[in-house]
Amino acid sequence: MVISASMSPPDPSRSLVVSSRAFEHPAKTLDDAVRLCDPFTPLHPKEDEDLRQDLQSVRGGDRLALVARSIRRAGGVPTLHLLSGHLGSGKTTELLRMQRRLASAEGGGSPVATLFLDADHMLDRTSVDLEDILLALWGLVYEQHPAAAAKVLVPLWKKQIGDSLGTVVKNLPSGIPQAIQKALDYIRVQGIEQKQVVRASLASVVPALIEGLNQAFQTIRETPPFDTSEPLVVLIDNLEKLSEGQRAGVERLYLDRLVALKGLDAHLVLTVPLYLCYAAAGAGLIGLYGGKVVVLPMIEVSKRVAQGGGDNPLGLRAMVELLQRRVRFDLLFEEGDQAALRIAQASGGCIRHALRIVLDAVNEHDDPPVTATSVNRSMAGVQADFERALPEPYVPVLRHVAKTNRFPDDCKEEVKRDLLRHLFVLEYQNGDPEPWWAVHPLVQTCRKFREHN
């Protein structure tokens, strides 16, 4: 089964631009409020600029702007950045924004050529390996820079790669983009053994695949408006969403195989699972890659216990303003802007949860105002999700986190991973070198958490 036969990566905005769905924004009607509080679609880096809230001051700076700056200042030396963060923290939105910033020469300098690989779209996330990624990058070059592909990739394909692949993929098309797509599709749909056969075939030509990409990158950079002094940037998004059952595969990919990507003559920005940044295995990430880990934390809406606990006014204000860009709480909600504040507090700084709470509360009504009771019910709905999902054995760990803002020393990695992955625990980092953690506010109201002895 093939989910998508198209080599074209999806329009990164995924579907309609969020702001274009509503009659106006911020929303003055409940219908528009629902359309603008969509937890599914990331913001378009250009068209949804009005909806985007500057979160630098409450997320430890604009981390991806720092990455972009670091890339520009690297003097042509390829850099590596590993990007991580909670789901719903806005990684894709910020990555797309950074791509746009690099491509448009924002902030000075020449435009930088970029290749954006959405692993979710192009690869079999249940089983990803280096060869798949390299092949997919070849496909992207064909798609977006056909001239460069024709110049440098065709000879290499004919000489080294096509024949090798043709022995293991039946009826390989003669057209190279079609052949690449067929090979990727083949890897996705086939069983493990067949995948391994194809990958083994590609493994023998990995040097050729890398050489081809480097030649293509060189050609692309030589093409105006790009600058030969600037390496090309490869962004790989959603690679971190490898299924949990594949943990051994995840670590093998990141710690063994992806190191070969350093052979690319390009800046690399790869997303990485959050837990790997904290696992013992993850400590090897920097050593192996020599790069930098950039974590996109949640918006810091509360303070550490050591700082007295309670609300962080700056973070809350940022969250409230983020919501106010989408919805006119003063017009639509019984409590006015106080509703936005309560929602921001309950969300723990998780944007997606905040949007869902607004959504659900609004849908309680045909007409405004949205009552405080509806907001409470909506929060209770998110809490009920946590209640259902929270394994009781995790509660002692959560209590420790709530008390100390860090995980117990003897906390198993898989527990830590699970708690972060499912947002029972949220990570914050605002200016300090070390992150800190807190239990999601709505988890703290769960019966399992409250009544545990």
Next chain:
Amino acid sequence: MSEVPRAQLTRPGPLARLTEESEHRLDVLRRGMRRSKSFALFVVLASDAARAEVLWRLREWSGRDGVPELLFFSWRQDAARELDRFLAAANRESPLAGAVVPYAEVLLDAEGGRALAELNMGRDMLGRLITGPLVLVVPASRAGELARAAEDLWDVRAGTVVVEAEAAADAKADAKADAKADVDAGVDAGVEGQASHLREIEASGEVAPGALVDAWVRIGDAFFKATLYDEAIHAAKEAERLARGVGYTGGLIHALVLRAGVLETTGPFEESVRVSREALAHSRVVGMRGVESASRFILARALRRGGQSEEALQHLDAALHDLEGIDMPRERAFILGEIGDILQARGQLDDALRIQKEQLSIFERIGEDRARAMTLGRIANILQARGQLDDALHIRQQEQLPVFERLGDVRSLLVARTNLAQDLLTRNAPGDRNEAARLLRLAHAEAERLGLPEAEHIRQIQQSHNLPT
């Protein structure tokens, strides 16, 4: 049998009367579906009659009053293949306006959850393939699995809606009451009164057929526990009749399982096997692993009663396999207990003991005191068979009896006292005989008072050991 007939059909009234909260949540869902102008995932947690009612409502809403036209995927196992074909062939020039997966757990169960993994993986594409709501309907008990199997899709859902039928809400309260104080009366006038009332309600036409099915099954269960087997069979048959009439497959399966369970007690066991096989066939068609596991369990017990232990074991193994990855520890424990009993009967005492201990740990973990005490009795039986009489006695006296006394479970208590007495008579240490006689007198008196068949068995024990009755 289709639970939601696809042809134009006059709805035979509501399939379930939903709780007030559920009605409210459905209003919220409908508004959300009407207002979404782009892909929006809704997860509805509902099962049995409540699910049937939700699906009817979704059909009624489809294409009306702002809710887009909804495509309904199959409710059978081929839903997974249908979804595959949809994702592969989806025309982005003409995306779907909305869609419903009526039994989303099929996506979890079929082919190891591949379809759901594909849906999750293609999450980013869904906005182009479906421009409105996608509704996944799944039992609340499977919500956690769905969340873990399709994490990314779960994360971006627009809402989760819990829908319960009024009968289901009552059943929860009933279940709690049962856990505290099991039936200790041979005749429960209340249950008979309920059955009578139920007939009046059905005649009035006011209550949804699906809810009536569930109610008859509950009443049948109560009759069964009260050892009113004829009444239990009648209730099961009423439930079956109604369920077949409205196409409520889930209810039909429950009714068949109930009838098979009663027949397994009363005989003829061949009939129990036949009815169990029918229940299993229906549950396999529906593709719900939990229900299939329960059907296999009942069938296995019937087969074992008929001396077909080998086939029984095969079904029990399959029943365990059905539960893999599903959070149903109680059901798993009962299956283990049955396996342990078969192994014990075969003389494989070490294996039987290991399995019963596994069962015990599950009941301890989930806090099922009564079931735990029953398992302790099984363990004591094995220890006794191994010649570890003192250990068996200790378990019965110190761990098992106090639980039944505390729960007021008279029947289990008298059975436990009888077993304890027999162990004491076997050991025959000083004082054992007198104590055994005392226990048997107590047990016999209770059994006679309740009109239980155990009374005759106890009397025979007393006679065989020349003990006063």
